[in-house]
Amino acid sequence: MKPNALITGVSTGIGFDAARLLIERDYRVFGSVRKQTDADKVSQELGADFTPLLFDVTDEPAIAAAAQQVAEAVGDQGLRALVNNSGVSGAGPLMHMPVAELRQMLEVNVLGLLAVTQAFLPLLGARNNCPHPPGRIVNLSSISGRLVFPFVGAYGASKHAVEALNDGLRRELRMYGIEVIAIEPGSIRTPIWEKAAGADARYNDTDYAEALAGLPEILDKMVRTGKPVEVVSDAIHEAITARRPKTRYPLTWMVHAPRALGDRTLDKLLCKEMGLE
Numbered sequence: 174m175k176p177n178a179l180i181t182g183v184s185t186g187i188g189f190d191a192a193r194l195l196i197e198r199d200y201r202v203f204g205s206v207r208k209q210t211d212a213d214k215v216s217q218e219l220g221a222d223f224t225p226l227l228f229d230v231t232d233e234p235a236i237a238a239a240a241q242q243v244a245e246a247v248g249d250q251g252l253r254a255l256v257n258n259s260g261v262s263g264a265g266p267l268m269h270m271p272v273a274e275l276r277q278m279l280e281v282n283v284l285g286l287l288a289v290t291q292a293f294l295p296l297l298g299a300r301n302n303c304p305h306p307p308g309r310i311v312n313l314s315s316i317s318g319r320l321v322f323p324f325v326g327a328y329g330a331s332k333h334a335v336e337a338l339n340d341g342l343r344r345e346l347r348m349y350g351i352e353v354i355a356i357e358p359g360s361i362r363t364p365i366w367e368k369a370a371g372a373d374a375r376y377n378d379t380d381y382a383e384a385l386a387g388l389p390e391i392l393d394k395m396v397r398t399g400k401p402v403e404v405v406s407d408a409i410h411e412a413i414t415a416r417r418p419k420t421r422y423p424l425t426w427m428v429h430a431p432r433a434l435g436d437r438t439l440d441k442l443l444c445k446e447m448g449l450e
Contacts, residue, residue: 176199177243177251179293181289182258183215183225187258187361187363188204188258193219194403194406201222203224203226224246229285230281230288233292236288240293251303254308255293255297255311257312263327265327274327278327282331290342298349299346307349309354310342310351310354311409313335313356313358314339315357315359316359318335318357319333320431322443323447324381335355339420343420354422356412356422359399359427360399361399384448391446
């Protein structure tokens, strides 16, 4: 029987490509989407080994219903992997960003990740007398989980929280044999930053207006020069299949910049690059 994997946020980008790769490697994939149109589209593109699940990671009753649906489908075989990929981005100076915007980002990127994980942990082996081997949890973090750039402090806060959840879950679930792994991409060519690249007129009357005027160009360059999404999919596959996976898969050398350069030097370089000096 084919091993089962669940991936959140498969309508585009990393989630879609990870589902594609796992299906190519003979997995049966369940994937969450928020709209029926996306469910139909992805199902048509990925074929018979893909099963869509309609839920938003902030909707706990819908998550519970999806967990029941998957439990009935996989039976005693359980899940080989849960890939927490769903997430949102956003940019703006922390001094002026509406707190509600940060709250929503944390709701999706952090609390949603934990809600999904809690719901599917029994299918990953977090229970007594489990009839199948323990599965693995793969959490999509980011370079922003270790290095915070100006104007993406809110996103960085959410990804730092993902890193904390990753460490906590890895240690707490060790008793069940469940591995918990973080993937830490840098710039990847996906739609998540394209959505954030437009000019934001809300901050035109602030002292950051001039620096923010250059942000769309910086984000556009990140999208154009970023690594292909397949790099992340390959890391996810390795995290699921390696006999002894790493606890983290950094996909850019810049995750090491804070330790290598020190805070003050890094502050100066980043602020100069972002027009804050």
